[in-house]
Amino acid sequence: MKFLYQYLIPILGAFFVFVSINLKAQDTITVMHYNLLNYGNNYGDCNSNNNDPEEKAQHIKTIINYLKPDVVTVNEISKDETYHQQLLDNAFNNQWRSYYSKAEAPNHANSYIVNQLYYDSRKFGLHSQYVTQSTLRDIDLYRLFYRSPELPNIDTAFIDVIAAHLKAGSDDQDKSRRATMTGKTMNYLNTHEVSPSILFSGDFNIRSSSEESFQNLIYHSNPDIRFHDPVDKVGNWNNDPYYADLHTQSTHSEGDCASGGGMDDRFDFILANASVMNGDDHYHYLEDSYKALGQDGEHFNKSINAYPANNSAPQDVIDALYYASDHLPVVLQLVVDQQGASIAQNRRLEADISYNNPVKDWLDLSITLKEPGELRLAVYSVNGQLMLEKELGNNSRSFTGQINIHHLESGFYIMKLSDGRQMATEKLLVY
Secondary structure, three states: OHHHHHHHHHHHHHHHHHHHHHHHHEEEEEEEEEEEEEEOOOOOOOOOOOOOHHHHHHHHHHHHHHHOOOEEEEEEEEOOHHHHHHHHHHHHOEOOEOOEEEOOOOOOOOOOEEEEEEEEOOOEEEEEEEEEEOOOOOEEEEEEEEOOOOOOOOOOOEEEEEEEEOOOOOOHHHHHHHHHHHHHHHHHHHHOOOOOOEEEEEEOOOOEOOOHHHHHHHOOOOOOOOEEOOOOOOOEOOOOHHHHHHOOEOOOOOOOOOOOOOEOEOOEEEEEEHHHHHOOOOEEEOOOOOEEOOOOOOOEOOOOOOOOOOOOOOHHHHHHHHHHOOEOOEEEEEEEEOOOOOOOOEEOOOEEEEEOOOEOOEEEEEEEEEEEEEEEEEEEEOOOOEEEEEEEEEEEEEEEEEEEOOOOOOEEEEEEEEOOOOEEEEEEEEO
16 A cells, blocks of 8 residues: 555656646647538529528528637638628627638639638638649638647647639539649649648539549548548448438538538548648547538438438527538547647657556667667656657667666656657656
8 A cells, every 4th residue: 555655646646747738738629611602602593582691691600609610611702802701700700709810812713712711810820821723713722820839939830721622513524624623732732842731621522532533632642742531431422321421412402502402412521631640740630520510410312401300410500501501511620739749649750669668767668760860869757848868879770778767756758769850759657
């Protein structure tokens, strides 16, 4: 019993300090993509009677109030930026909320519908934005940085968020245009400096993952910019009840402005690159957080608010989703590391690493690199204080040995191993 009090209590104390710091060092953000169905446009079968922007803004406000997203990309908003501001003022911001901001809409393609980005300016700043291609419609890249007093520089935690609205239609020419649009965008990412973390969102207008436009995204030769489906459900999504929980179009079984046919297509996506999926940088996809808002999987080929009752969200939200657009928004969450070193285990260093954990007095460490490097070890307290630093080898591929840690008190520590180019971050418990 004396042993337990002597060692367990300090460890538990250190654990709660660790958890407290960990909570401060991390935040969870919500990212949403939404096709707004000709917001601000009288086009085709859409007019001011069946697609009034002021009424739509109130429905979208209901959705924003419910979800409280931090980053939102939208498709199908009028090229007239008056409507971009109207949506910002009437849906995102209101009498008690004023922190949402928006990007610009360059519209190099001169399309009547464009993309836009809205974001919580308390958490993010817009560093820059670019047009990756302008065939038919612009595909826009927005570079955001996370605002955090924990970061050494205000704009070090970058994330690139891409918004795309690909060509609609199912004939060969439509598919070819979609492939051109994604192909040009991937070429842009491959030839320009991009952030480690990238999201690719949009209405892709595709019915199957086998289409070339989608293949361009998920099988690119550069693994850093290759995209992944967070739910890992590639397939033939169109009109297949197996994918009912992922279908985003159409919220209407019949319509004039809105497309009819009920819920039977997965048109809308948020994809993530490997860095986001693995948590290699500041942003890490939160497992099982991806969803189509308002999709309960029980309304295949039905309106989203048809019988049986849709209980996946409050009734006013379900109705707002029906009236705002013929698409459902897609949503995912990211865990943001607000400090330079991830608290989660993060092995960007390509190496085989083994060590005793928990550890007392001596750290038995073995590391083998794929390429020779300047092996170094550093151990930090959970509040960032350097407690131990040691060279393990110059131009060496491996190290095996014991390291004296007698001076470390019981508790949690962050261990960093580097080869002069890359770094691995590990948690270490000393008892």
